[in-house]
Amino acid sequence: MKRDFTWVQSLGFLFGTHKLFIGAQKTAKWDDSIDRLSLALDGEPIYLPDGEGVKWKEEISPRVTITRSSDANAVVIEVEDNFKIKATVVPITMKDSRIHNYGITSENCFAHLDLSFKFYALSGDVNGVLGQTYASNYVSRAKMGVLMPVLGGEKEFSSSNLFATDCAVARFTGQHPWSNSSEDFEYANLHCASGMDGRGVVCKR
Numbered sequence: 403m404k405r406d407f408t409w410v411q412s413l414g415f416l417f418g419t420h421k422l423f424i425g426a427q428k429t430a431k432w433d434d435s436i437d438r439l440s441l442a443l444d445g446e447p448i449y450l451p452d453g454e455g456v457k458w459k460e461e462i463s464p465r466v467t468i469t470r471s472s473d474a475n476a477v478v479i480e481v482e483d484n485f486k487i488k489a490t491v492v493p494i495t496m497k498d499s500r501i502h503n504y505g506i507t508s509e510n511c512f513a514h515l516d517l518s519f520k521f522y523a524l525s526g527d528v529n530g531v532l533g534q535t536y537a538s539n540y541v542s543r544a545k546m547g548v549l550m551p552v553l554g555g556e557k558e559f560s561s562s563n564l565f566a567t568d569c570a571v572a573r574f575t576g577q578h579p580w581s582n583s584s585e586d587f588e589y590a591n592l593h594c595a596s597g598m599d600g601r602g603v604v605c606k607r
Contacts, residue, residue: 409514414564
């Protein structure tokens, strides 16, 4: 079977008039002690000292708090009364690659984000690749027995950049400043068997 292996390397969050960036920096060799996490708020990089428990706060509305959950590569991000994100930069190891036939080389460990979310005030009118499953009237159109169905495609979910709200199913109505600061970070190209191209998500056939 042909298959795309997909890993998230960067995410953009819009809330109110603000935008939050989180990304896994590209790295060839993995070292747990070296921080490969990139963070930015409203286009300004966030420099978080290494060390478990280190906390960063921004007294904007809503308030943003970022706390290291380990010495490096793992944080908990909370936007007051909105959401909490647990994010960890992890590698795909050579062992993982051998077991699952990912095709990882010694020149690129494919550092990516391992994520979990908690939403405090989620609307029933949500959409998106995964977001649609939280909608109040959601009915799955997936064919039963499919291991990992994706409902929709590029025409619904493709946007012009990480913080753009120009995809067909966008629900965001807030105001936000525009900045290209997140483009300063280096991410691998996406070349999937499906024919999609882009940056920030890596697929490996």
